[in-house]
Amino acid sequence: QPTLKERLSELIPAEIENVKRIRAEHGKKTFGPVAVDQLYGGMRGLPALIWDGSVLDAEEGIRFRGKSIPECQHLLPKAPGGSEPLPEGLFWLLVTGEIPTQQQVEELSKDWAARAAIPEFVEEILDRCPPTLHPMSQFSLAVTALNHDSAFAKAYQDGISKKEYWSPTFEDCMDLIAKLPNIAGRIYRNVFGQGKLPAIDQAKDYSHNLAALLGFGDNEAFVELLRLYITIHSDHEGGNVSAHTGKLVGSALSDPFLAFGASLNGLAGPLHGLANQEVLIWLRKMQDKIGENASDEAVKDYVWSTLKGGQVVPGYGHAVLRKTDPRYTAQREFAMKHLPDDPLFKLVGQIYNVVPDILLQAGKAKNPWPNVDAHSGVLLTHYGLTQMQFYTVLFGVSRAFGVAAQLIWDRGLGAPLERPKSYSSSAIEMMFKDK
Ligand code: CMX
Numbered sequence: 001q002p003t004l005k006e007r008l009s010e011l012i013p014a015e016i017e018n019v020k021r022i023r024a025e026h027g028k029k030t031f032g033p034v035a036v037d038q039l040y041g042g043m044r045g046l047p048a049l050i051w052d053g054s055v056l057d058a059e060e061g062i063r064f065r066g067k068s069i070p071e072c073q074h075l076l077p078k079a080p081g082g083s084e085p086l087p088e089g090l091f092w093l094l095v096t097g098e099i100p101t102q103q104q105v106e107e108l109s110k111d112w113a114a115r116a117a118i119p120e121f122v123e124e125i126l127d128r129c130p131p132t133l134h135p136m137s138q139f140s141l142a143v144t145a146l147n148h149d150s151a152f153a154k155a156y157q158d159g160i161s162k163k164e165y166w167s168p169t170f171e172d173c174m175d176l177i178a179k180l181p182n183i184a185g186r187i188y189r190n191v192f193g194q195g196k197l198p199a200i201d202q203a204k205d206y207s208h209n210l211a212a213l214l215g216f217g218d219n220e221a222f223v224e225l226l227r228l229y230i231t232i233h234s235d236h237e238g239g240n241v242s243a244h245t246g247k248l249v250g251s252a253l254s255d256p257f258l259a260f261g262a263s264l265n266g267l268a269g270p271l272h273g274l275a276n277q278e279v280l281i282w283l284r285k286m287q288d289k290i291g292e293n294a295s296d297e298a299v300k301d302y303v304w305s306t307l308k309g310g311q312v313v314p315g316y317g318h319a320v321l322r323k324t325d326p327r328y329t330a331q332r333e334f335a336m337k338h339l340p341d342d343p344l345f346k347l348v349g350q351i352y353n354v355v356p357d358i359l360l361q362a363g364k365a366k367n368p369w370p371n372v373d374a375h376s377g378v379l380l381t382h383y384g385l386t387q388m389q390f391y392t393v394l395f396g397v398s399r400a401f402g403v404a405a406q407l408i409w410d411r412g413l414g415a416p417l418e419r420p421k422s423y424s425s426s427a428i429e430m431m432f433k434d435k
Helices: 004-026 036-040 069-075 087-096 102-114 120-128 135-149 151-157 166-192 206-214 220-233 241-251 256-267 275-290 296-308 326-338 343-362 373-382 388-412 425-431
Strands: 054-057 061-064
Touching (some): 004 166, 004 388, 061 069, 061 087, 061 326, 069 326, 087 102, 087 206, 087 220, 120 166, 135 256, 151 166, 166 206, 206 220, 220 326, 220 388, 241 256, 241 388, 256 388, 275 296, 275 373, 296 343, 326 343, 343 373
Antiparallel strands (some): 054 061
């Protein structure tokens, strides 16, 4: 059975021809006008990027290479005794569009375990960070510093041909994903004082090793949660801040460590990945104010007070989605199976029953339904990972899978430098002066 790299080396030439054909047949066609509002309005709906790993439908949610989350849960290989998909298999799917065999997934687990060590100087950088520096800033520092050993940067300096870019990019992407657990684990233990890091177990899968580095290796349910968590957070098509940033920075031929470091800085924003931290802070504040087992009325008043204070309800709304996020639903199903009586899970369910109506009444949010971040923190808290400042780091570990898959393809297909056109407001006025 071919390795992932062998399979890619077969797929890339065929896809180069495919893209040539698409461009020859359709390259000069246009779809849809550009409205001035889109320039001022965060480019919502503006067709601008090619992204092959996943597509987001506003009503249905995400599909990874055409497969919904329940289909991925069904089709992708599992760990012995487990029922959630192994993220190794999801990565294979994102990169190739194919479902890997159990053996191919096991090989990937071994490959990543073998690449997992981080350079000593990166350990030192992390050890010197004050614990008050946000875990996401530490994460981004460490990932950026991995560029020291980038195979792509070295190959570029050595004069590699453009046709070969994808190969060292692939190696960097594999190293990047493989090293993230050691970085995340070190940050967690440094910041929250949780003892010494264990060694990577070469015989275990990625999620197991990540859980062990965080101190939860003995908790099989938590390991299963991480398998699901990484799978569903991996990719959300190309226009979201972290994915697009990675692609943009990669287009300058910055190596995958530099590109993904930039992704992480975008993920660290409260309207994007940091929302999972914000949700838990908000829930805890709500409990402090109105107590546990509060009435629907009390929850409603609290939600209104958030809105009236000029703040967003974290975990609700989305720039593209217009229905409940299937990533929320997948986590809810996990909770129903593993922690149905958890009080915080019950509060999340109660909030689901009151927030959409309130957001509709408030009349601003285009999507009143919950997104992925409304649920993730509750699951992590249940198993004892209560430090919410750390939650976005786990989102970041997962997001590397989607960004890396696209970086490999961008270099494989020779994607050009991104350079869209910007306009000043006076130029817009001039353009429509007499129209
Ligand atoms: N609570 C209160 N107001 C909200 C809201 C929410 N959850 N969601 C949207 N709105 C408001 C917007 O702030 C905006 O207000 P203004 O007109 O005053 O600027 C208005 O409704 C219209 O916004 P929109 O078109 O519906 O949403 P956007 O595409 O601009 O923004 C998002 C999308 C996610 C940033 C927004 O819904 C939000 O801030 N949600 C809360 C934060 C959150 O959960 N982010 C995580 C998203 C998932 C992820 O990336 O991880």
